[in-house]
Each structure stands twice: as structure tokens, then as C-alpha cells.
Amino acid sequence: MEEDLNKLIEFHGHYCPGLIIGYKVAKYVLKNFKRSQDEELVAIVYNNSCSVDAIQFILGCTFGKGNLIFKDYGKHVYIFYSRENKKGIRISLKEEISKEMNTVRNSMLNTTGEGIDIDAVKKWKEEYSDKLLNLPEEELFNVRDVDIPEPKRSKIYPSIQCEECGEYFMEIRGRIIDGKIVCMECFERLLEN
Structure with missing residues (x-):
């Protein structure tokens, strides 16, 4: 080999x-x-x-x-x-x-x-x-x-702190629930409850 x-x-x-x-x-x-x-x-x-x-x-x-x-x-x-x-x-x-x-x-x-x-x-x-x-x-x-459009280059976004778990996450992935800005993980968990 x-x-x-x-x-x-x-x-x-x-x-x-x-x-x-x-x-x-x-x-x-x-x-x-x-x-x-x-x-x-x-x-x-x-x-x-x-x-x-x-x-x-x-x-x-x-x-x-x-x-x-x-x-x-x-x-x-x-x-x-x-x-x-x-x-x-x-x-x-x-x-x-x-x-x-x-x-x-x-x-x-x-x-x-x-x-x-x-x-x-x-x-x-x-x-x-x-x-x-x-x-x-x-x-x-x-x-x-x-023939495809050129794939977008990766982009770095600012991080913000989740108001639920306290961890930082990429700003564009944030969600609002119960008046708080949260990460996707907390958003999904809060939706289930």
C-alpha cells in the first residue's frame, strides 16, 4: 500500500x-x-x-x-x-x-x-x-x-453570551425566547419544556 x-x-x-x-x-x-x-x-x-x-x-x-x-x-x-x-x-x-x-x-x-x-x-x-x-x-x-456559483468563504462573526447557560456563541445563531437572547442549544431545550 x-x-x-x-x-x-x-x-x-x-x-x-x-x-x-x-x-x-x-x-x-x-x-x-x-x-x-x-x-x-x-x-x-x-x-x-x-x-x-x-x-x-x-x-x-x-x-x-x-x-x-x-x-x-x-x-x-x-x-x-x-x-x-x-x-x-x-x-x-x-x-x-x-x-x-x-x-x-x-x-x-x-x-x-x-x-x-x-x-x-x-x-x-x-x-x-x-x-x-x-x-x-x-x-x-x-x-x-x-457550473456552480462560487461557494461562500467562511466568515467570522462576533460572539455573544447566552442569557440562559452563560456560554458564548456565534451571534448569527442566536434566538430569542421569553425575552432572552439564547444559543440554539438552550432555545431547543426551552422549546421542549
Whole structure:
């Protein structure tokens, strides 16, 4: 295995198909979508699976820098936007790969009465990860250019103190309830009571 993959597995904690998908996506982007400065590449990910750890680790797109955007659509789609080049690409899994993963995963999860065979699942994950790792990109992904508006850069807002819990929070996330300015956490808790 390549050194960066070994480091990625160590960072993530295990070797699995999701991680390999993200790894292959990140390697494709490094090879085909040039960038020169940190934060100029923006990743828009449509899932919160293991794959996103690879994108963060290999490409340096993170929530903290504001160049990782999560859209909870639950599918293996990854959009990358270069602020320098004003270009975007969309990478998604080929239909055959999605179907294959789904079939095996569903058959393992729909066991009859005896529960899930953890060893069988572990073996499948390792074998399928190896298969994905060795597949050529063109057999794994659909890639196309996309024309999207430039994602907004992260912005720093003033903090204010919650009048309920006393913790400081980002001003634009404040809510008013019972005449008090509160953080979202306290707002949700007070709404439930």
C-alpha cells in the first residue's frame, strides 16, 4: 500500500470501502484538478460516510477552514470547486458499483434470525476495499464538469453570551425566547419544556 493510504487508515481507524472511495476521489482530484493554495479548493460532500475522512486528510478540505461543505443527501457524490480557476467537477459512483455495494450490504444486514456474522462482514469489507482500490477510475466514477456559483468563504462573526447557560456563541445563531437572547442549544431545550 502507498504510504499516504497507510497514514489515512491510521487516521481513520480502519480499512473499509467508504474510506477507499474517498481515497480514490481525493487522488483523482489531486491528479486532475490543480490548485496552488490552501482553502482555494472547496469540497461539497453529499454524505457523512468514511469517505469524507479521506477527502479531509488527503485534500485538506475541512469544516474549520470553511472549504468542506456537507449536504445531507446520503449519496456518494462529491463536488469540488476551484476558487482560482472558477471551475467545478462532480464525481459520483458508477451505477454498477452502487448496486453491487448495496446488494452485498443488504444481504448481510438482512440475516435471518441469527444476527449479523461479524467475521463475514469484516472479510467482505476488506475484500471489497481491495477491489475498489484496484479498480481504474473510469470503472469506479462518473466525472463531469459542473457550473456552480462560487461557494461562500467562511466568515467570522462576533460572539455573544447566552442569557440562559452563560456560554458564548456565534451571534448569527442566536434566538430569542421569553425575552432572552439564547444559543440554539438552550432555545431547543426551552422549546421542549
